[in-house]
Amino acid sequence: MEPTSLDELIRTRRTIKPPMMSDAPVSDEDLQAVLENANWAPTHGMTQPWRFRVYRGDARTKLADDLAQLYLTAIPPEEQKEGKADKLRKMPTLAPVVILVWMERQKIEKIRELEEIEAVACAVQNMHLTATARDLGAFWSTPPFLYKPEMNAYLGIGEKDRCLGIFYLGHPAEGDAWPKGRRQSIEDRVEYIDA
Numbered sequence: 416m417e418p419t420s421l422d423e424l425i426r427t428r429r430t431i432k433p434p435m436m437s438d439a440p441v442s443d444e445d446l447q448a449v450l451e452n453a454n455w456a457p458t459h460g461m462t463q464p465w466r467f468r469v470y471r472g473d474a475r476t477k478l479a480d481d482l483a484q485l486y487l488t489a490i491p492p493e494e495q496k497e498g499k500a501d502k503l504r505k506m507p508t509l510a511p512v513v514i515l516v517w518m519e520r521q522k523i524e525k526i527r528e529l530e531e532i533e534a535v536a537c538a539v540q541n542m543h544l545t546a547t548a549r550d551l552g553a554f555w556s557t558p559p560f561l562y563k564p565e566m567n568a569y570l571g572i573g574e575k576d577r578c579l580g581i582f583y584l585g586h587p588a589e590g591d592a593w594p595k596g597r598r599q600s601i602e603d604r605v606e607y608i609d610a
């Protein structure tokens with residue numbers, strides 16, 4: 416591969432949210448590539464802690480209702496934002512594929528939890544880049560209730576496992592321009608120690 420192709424892929428990857436996606440289905444081939452590439456993320460101790468649950472079709476409507484309900488039950492009323500539950504009730508229906516992502520804690524807890532979370536983040540970046548390479552939009556969403564015990568109970572996962580995101584995947588709406596990225600200079604974030 417040309418290094419510049421990878422540079423371009425990394426720099427053109429953008430968050431594209433469900434309201435900016437079309438109804439066009441994501442092919443099985445594209446979805447498989449996204450998941451397969453997640454599986455090739457680096458992993459300390461080969462724990463491969465990433466776990467995924469893929470929702471498509473009508474399953475998204477039930478998921479949307481459940482997420483709205485989780486928000487209303489897991490977030491104290493005084494912290495709830497107006498319209499957020501309604502938004503959650505809609506979002507999963509606007510993307511053809513919705514993937515819940517979590518970290519499964521190693522039983523012997525040898526590898527630090529932080530590193531297991533980092534490994535899953537690498538997996539999600541692989542998914543995002545694979546989506547971009549296939550002209551798909553993606554959005555890594557982390558509403559705060561994901562980190563609450565109610566979410567673990569909903570997923571049926573252990574209390575030491577950690578839900579880390581809702582990953583939305585779909586084709587960008589036709590006619591919409593691919594979003595422009597924005598970053599500060601890397602030079603403001605690096606120190607070079609040469610001698």
Ligand SMILES: Cc1cc2nc3c(=O)[nH]c(=O)nc-3n(C[C@H](O)[C@H](O)[C@H](O)COP(=O)(O)O)c2cc1C
Nearest residue numbers: 428429430431554555556557558580594595596597
């Ligand atoms: C761990 C993580 C969690 C994120 N959660 C949210 C979120 O809950 N809501 C949101 O609007 N964007 C979320 N984002 C996406 C960022 O908003 C997005 O990456 C940022 O605006 C930069 O845009 P880009 O991805 O197009 O470069 C998340 C990104 C990361 C890495």
